[in-house]
Amino acid sequence: MEETQPKTPMVAISGVNKYFGDLHALRDIDLTVDESEVVVLIGPSGSGKSTLCRTINRLETTDSGSITVNGRPLPEEGRALAELRADVGMVFQHFNLFAHLTVLENVTLGPIKVRRQSKAKAEERARALLDRVGLSDKASSYPAQLSGGQQQRVAIARGLAMDPKLMMFDEPTSALDPEMINEVLDVMQDLAREGMTMVVVTHEMGFARRAANRVVFMADGQIVETATPADFFDNPQTERAQDFLSKVMTH
Amino acid sequence: MFDNFDLMVAALWDGLFTTIWVTLASFAIALVIGAILAVMHVSPAPPARWAANAYTQTFRNVPLLAVLFILFFGFPKIGISAENWVWALVGLGTYTGAFVGETLRSGINSIPLGQAEAARSIGLTFGQSLSSVILPQAFRSVIAPIGTLLTALVKNSALVLAIGVPELSAQAQRLINDNRDRFDLWAVIIGVLISYLIVNLIISYFVRLAEKRAVFVR
Numbered sequence: 320m321e322e323t324q325p326k327t328p329m330v331a332i333s334g335v336n337k338y339f340g341d342l343h344a345l346r347d348i349d350l351t352v353d354e355s356e357v358v359v360l361i362g363p364s365g366s367g368k369s370t371l372c373r374t375i376n377r378l379e380t381t382d383s384g385s386i387t388v389n390g391r392p393l394p395e396e397g398r399a400l401a402e403l404r405a406d407v408g409m410v411f412q413h414f415n416l417f418a419h420l421t422v423l424e425n426v427t428l429g430p431i432k433v434r435r436q437s438k439a440k441a442e443e444r445a446r447a448l449l450d451r452v453g454l455s456d457k458a459s460s461y462p463a464q465l466s467g468g469q470q471q472r473v474a475i476a477r478g479l480a481m482d483p484k485l486m487m488f489d490e491p492t493s494a495l496d497p498e499m500i501n502e503v504l505d506v507m508q509d510l511a512r513e514g515m516t517m518v519v520v521t522h523e524m525g526f527a528r529r530a531a532n533r534v535v536f537m538a539d540g541q542i543v544e545t546a547t548p549a550d551f552f553d554n555p556q557t558e559r560a561q562d563f564l565s566k567v568m569t570h
Numbered sequence: 571m572f573d574n575f576d577l578m579v580a581a582l583w584d585g586l587f588t589t590i591w592v593t594l595a596s597f598a599i600a601l602v603i604g605a606i607l608a609v610m611h612v613s614p615a616p617p618a619r620w621a622a623n624a625y626t627q628t629f630r631n632v633p634l635l636a637v638l639f640i641l642f643f644g645f646p647k648i649g650i651s652a653e654n655w656v657w658a659l660v661g662l663g664t665y666t667g668a669f670v671g672e673t674l675r676s677g678i679n680s681i682p683l684g685q686a687e688a689a690r691s692i693g694l695t696f697g698q699s700l701s702s703v704i705l706p707q708a709f710r711s712v713i714a715p716i717g718t719l720l721t722a723l724v725k726n727s728a729l730v731l732a733i734g735v736p737e738l739s740a741q742a743q744r745l746i747n748d749n750r751d752r753f754d755l756w757a758v759i760i761g762v763l764i765s766y767l768i769v770n771l772i773i774s775y776f777v778r779l780a781e782k783r784a785v786f787v788r
Contacts, residue, residue, distance in 0.1 A: 376691060378687055378690070378691065396614065396696075398695060401690070401693050401694065401695045402693065403693075404690060404691055404692070404693045405692065405693025406693075407691070408691075408692075409687075409688075409691035409692075411684060411687065411688065411691075413684055415682075415684035415685060415687060415688035416688070417685065417688065417689070417703050417707075418685070418707060419703075419706050419707050419710065428692065428694075428702060428703075429692035429693060429694070432694055432698055432702060433692065433693040433694060433698075474688075477688075477692065478692070481692055481693065
């Protein structure tokens, strides 16, 4: 076998701890995400998976430990942090589309303000991305005029418009009606197939099984188990994971 | 009864014109000061928040007349002189600015945190998040209360008669105190009331129009 040069991981988290008051929300977290890897974080509510996801672009601060993104340590507040965030796309549970802007303006705001692209160029790209998520006819709509699934697809297009090195999804389907979940998961699965590096917090076990390279199971602020989807779902090693799966996989 | 009616109308018209431009100019100052205060209120730097708070508490808790007196009588004593109307604009603007700041702050606080998080997550700086995402939404959500402040400012502008600016109320006072008693008291009083009423009704109309146009559903 040939020795391959170890690549810089896209995300490297080591020894991270986080407290909310007395609550020890993240305990000694070590996790790396390689380029083009899709890592799905699952676990019961309150296990810290969303918090962990949000620490990666410093929407949550940490109390100890280190996080690097693409080899660079997370900057403190300020311009350097804004630059890092521009490279890390984020999709939220509640979409968080800019309510006063049209769909097209939502997607072009970052490219124009942060990437300094011309309006024409940003709009051309935005229309292509909206087409890709199946919403080219909604460019001039306002977010409130769209369904939840449509809003979330716009949010994905907004993230992609920045040409991110990494996309993070924080429970992207948890606020959606059941019939809209798949339209969002389909877009995400296409992204995964195209080689986007992704960190996904989700309760969608089917998505985890199909799209993940690795499943990370968290409970009580700790990473309890890390495995390939097949190993994790068919042969969980820990009692916590077995217990969790028996509760979510009964239907 | 309507002796010298044309003279009275001319005087009140002059006063109304002064009232309107003093109000508009000081409102512009108040909007700028208010926007700066609101940004300071939500700033991550504590000294900015303290300074904004000190300013707001000061101007909210002293009478406007006291502010005008300090400017008009006090400042020349420390070597800063200006025309009456300058002090009128500065006094009305700084005073109203404190209220605009508080109103905008409440508007900012009404914007869901997710908007700011989304703005930051696409790489906007703190200032860009405010100017492109938060303030435009905050302004729209406080159009009605800002309109109320403008209406109050029209009425407050009457106080600058105390520092010798010939606005509407000052003209009325001059007509009422006319040493040859040429003007009918009730005609003057009703003329002044109607003038203020018309100005503020017009403002209310445009505020409501602006509110309708700025509406966006969350």
